[in-house]
Amino acid sequence: MSVFSVQLQMRFEIEKEIQQVIQMRDQWLQHAQLVPNQLVEMERKQSQGWFLEFVKDEDLVGIEENKKWLTGWLYSEEPNSTVITISGMGGLGKSTLVTNVYEPEKVNFPAHAWIVVSQIYSVDALLRNLLRKIDTVRPPTPTGIDKMDEHDLKEEIKKQLQNRKCLIVLDDVWEQQVYFQIHDAFQNLQANRILITTWKDHVGALASSTRHLELQPLARHDAFELFCRRAFYNKKGHECPMEFKEMATSIVDRCHGLPLAIVTIGSLLSSRPKMETWRHTYNQLQSELSKSDHVRAILNLSYHDLSGDLRNCFLYCSLFPEDYAMSRESLVRMWVAEGFVLGKGKNTPEDVAEGNLMELIHRNMLEAFEYDELGRVNTCKMHDIMRELALSVVKEEKFGSANDYGEMIQMDKDVRRLSLCGWKANTIIGVRFLICHTPC
Ligand SMILES: Nc1ncnc2c1ncn2[C@@H]1O[C@H](COP(=O)(O)OP(=O)(O)OP(=O)(O)O)[C@@H](O)[C@H]1O
Ligand SMILES: [Mg+2]
Structure with missing residues (x-):
């Protein structure tokens, strides 16, 4: 066989394989358009056009009191007020609460920044991030910060802050050492405030006991209201229709006052005007609950409800x-x-x-x-x-x-x-x- 015919044969094989892959992709995509629950999909299609007005709505419930506490702590002149911690399990609303304090109050702090820390972090990256984000009226951020080491980064942050009081949020901190590793970058000003959110009690203990807020789940009536705002977002006053009340209450009770679970299941049910599909979802939720905790059960349910x-x-x-x-x-x-x-x-x-x-x-x-x-x-x-x-x-x-x-x-x-x-x-x-x- 000549070299030419070998090449031709190889080309033919490759083309065949490409055609097979394309065929498989098309078959798969067609299949993927099929939705696990046809009834749900029909209802979903009926409710097109809700997107924009819905997603901009803040819809916060039950935060006023905590917001008042935190805002007061920002300006308190009592000693040991620099570090403020907010602790509680995932999805409880820590970041949401702190955002609602940070955003309106940051203007009163000449230097402010919001940093997400998370479980895996590096001190260099945190400091670099801080330096980029610190919002001050100071000179622009220097060039070459990518090459600076920990010491230089801290020096640069000090230079940027220059005795200006700062408000720094460290969101989602898992270890106390995060704070200890970076706190010397801030000058020791009495008026500085470091707000820390965390799942962990020992991180919460970084603040004095009078500056530690242990966030609680939403009260039953707030939880129900939040659910209704999501599930009945398109109804006047977000009112729960009589015939849904009992089922809605049972579903909300399964969420244990956890906002993330409530908004997720409320959003899931919002496109379903029929009681039949609510009952179906509730039964699915019961079976998910037997496999995992309530947050994951609800998130799993939402995932499995998605089309391919x-x-x-x-x-x-x-x-x-x-x-x-x-x-x-x-x-x-x-x-x-x-x-x-x-x-x-x-x-x-x-x-x-x-x-x-x-x-x-x-x-x-x-x-x-x-x-x-x-x-x-x-x-x-x-x-x-x-x-x-x-x-x-x-x-x-x-x-x-x-x-x-x-x-x-x-x-x-x-x-x-x-x-x-x-x-x-x-x-x-x-x-x-x-x-x-x-x-x-
Ligand atoms: N008071 C509230 N009213 C309405 N929705 C809320 C409230 N608190 C939180 N949410 C909603 O719940 C979800 C989870 O909140 P958030 O991200 O603040 O939780 P978290 O405690 O910071 O979780 P994590 O520890 O995992 O970061 C968000 O979608 C948020 O919009
Ligand atoms: Mg958070």
């Missing part, structure tokens, strides 16, 4: 680093490029992808983070508990592998996507098809 294309879009978001602000435009392009969405009727794949993004936000599976001047979502984030759930599915299904700060030791060779955050260039030699993020 939405599941892919959702899982894809977990490959971004924790607390990463994902841009709407990039997500739309990436989902289309991945083949997760197809055009429908007059709608281009981009339109459909955008609709998917809004649906995930509506379902509380992504959170709108920034809006553009037209009021459209500009960036969104994934809640850490939601990401944790998504990553467990991602791993199980070999959808991808997310590796923050170089923790990956060995990767399953069948994994289809690889995301690395905070890795040094020379440690990723030989890796192909990757999504590489700079640390935020």
